Amino acid sequence: MSFELLATDGAARRGRLTTPHGTVETPTFMPVGTQASVKAMQMRDVAATGAEVVLGNTYHLMLRPGAERVARFGGLHAFSGWNKTILTDSGGFQVMSLASLRKIDDDGVTFASHVDGSKHRLTPESAVDIQLKLGSDIQMQLDECVALPASPEAVARSVTLSLAWAARARDAFTATAPAGRLQFGIVQGGTDAAERARSAAGLIDIGFDGYAVGGLAVGEPQAEMFATLDHTVPHLPADAPHYLMGVGTPADLIGAVARGIDMFDCVMPSRAGRHGTAYTAQGRLNLKNAKWADDLEPLDPTSDCPAARDYSKAYLHHLVRVGEPLAATLLTWANIDYYQRLMRTLRDAIAAGTFTAIAAELSATWPPTPAAEPA
């Protein structure tokens, strides 16, 4: 088995995932490296935060530079210089959010590139093949994520289609993937408990190396996301990793770990960094705000992240205000570092059996309702 469950504390889990590019201590947060780069960061600095997995976006990479080309380069690891684990999504989600002229049929999805209008097609099998060419350690199945709110019939139809695609994806992967590579199935079903259960059961029947909860983090309130996790995660195998896709804020992460999630990815810390916002142990700070103009303290003097430790808030404020590219680099770095520290804190708490107390402590900084976060 590629996943080892090391400890539990309530529903929270401390685990270890092994891939062809190393081990991943879970719960883990995966920075997003959309186009073979974590935006504004050097991979050297991403690695220094303790990040053990970077996510690549199949949709973007199949368009530019192209999967065949990445394969000729020896895969995403050699291409980008990231030598630890890489997870790729299937491309399906971004086809639905970015591509134009998209058309789903039972066999797959046809779409036009948002870059140059060129026509492309993704099927469960071609998504496996493209991800093999990208050389990712962890693949995601092609699925269909229904837009919420949706009728019960639409939700059921998407679960049925995603399960059919899951079976085909698993067959294609089993037939072609080198040993050690992993493939995850994706639970769909919107907010419908019975459909989520049916989706999970179907995926388990097929048998994947890990199970993702999809279709969340699409604008729903945090309470609704947590409720969906409450009725979904218990259906997932305890001996496989649980991945909540596209999530989230620190409060989201803490609440989802409490509900048995092991893996996360989100553009939030990097996107926020590029827009002048820092995530720190003191909460979220808007560095654009004039109140930092004379603050000589670093973001976090106790951090061992150079971006959080070696520059004053006044300097970061100046860089943000004048539009220097270094602002994006330093704040993205500090944010990804904070997310990694948060995950380490949660991992240590689960191992020590103190998760509930630590989560309660953290909720003073990161209250569970996003609306209550500092603006």
Added chain:
Amino acid sequence: MSFELLATDGAARRGRLTTPHGTVETPTFMPVGTQASVKAMQMRDVAATGAEVVLGNTYHLMLRPGAERVARFGGLHAFSGWNKTILTDSGGFQVMSLASLRKIDDDGVTFASHVDGSKHRLTPESAVDIQLKLGSDIQMQLDECVALPASPEAVARSVTLSLAWAARARDAFTATAPAGRLQFGIVQGGTDAAERARSAAGLIDIGFDGYAVGGLAVGEPQAEMFATLDHTVPHLPADAPHYLMGVGTPADLIGAVARGIDMFDCVMPSRAGRHGTAYTAQGRLNLKNAKWADDLEPLDPTSDCPAARDYSKAYLHHLVRVGEPLAATLLTWANIDYYQRLMRTLRDAIAAGTFTAIAAELSATWPPTPAAEPA
């Protein structure tokens, strides 16, 4: 004396400048850190190229974050994290090129900020004071740079005014600057040999720690710049550093070193890097060009600069094409590194008495006429 002349080879000079923040081996190229940041770079990586001086722009810094504020932060070094030598310009050149509503009188220049329209005034004395607050190691006098072409009368008037300002700047500096800090005068005079000679003589009479050639690199042909150096540099004291402001291409640097210049600054390597152009030992490369899409070679496998050594041209091409911020970081880094390697090569050649041969060799890659450079 802060400057030691170690060797000469023809008119080319190998020297060493000592400032409160270390020694500077000359000839040297100074990356431009306009707003307390070398655009898209971390100072750690700038230092790794071997750069020993970074230039700060007084005009930008007096507007944002403001000289008083930088002084409260402990100066530019503490603010930006650059611990080696900093040279600041006087602000005058950028007042004339960027500010609106500028008005020169005999006492100084009044202008409105291009950022918010706020009114400011620079005089020879206030430019000294502001640069002292910024904490730079090397100050430039406030001068007036006449726009070319100009009438002989206008050139003469600007030389006379700049000399009057030079005397006032020197008095103010001598009265207030801590020991060890340096101040350079600026030779003006357009392309008029007699005015250049008069300007140099006047400055030497006042007595500065170094002498800059100003009013060049404003769009004139390279041959005209070299001709001006030919009739200007011989008037400068041999025992003081000679600084050619705002220059230039590798060919400019080689030709100017051959004419006795010791110091350079230019936005070219950093600006080019942000626009997808690399300066390498093989010449100038436009990484946007599709011909690099499948090139797995690094920019320079023999370089010890990570940006030039650890990434394929194909990856850099991809980053440029998709607009990833990392493209600007890596290409700026590689370019500044190449400029530093070029200066090391020239320094070694002068010390070895092989400057003419090495310059001739380099001219195969960097021919002396900019129009002949690869597009």
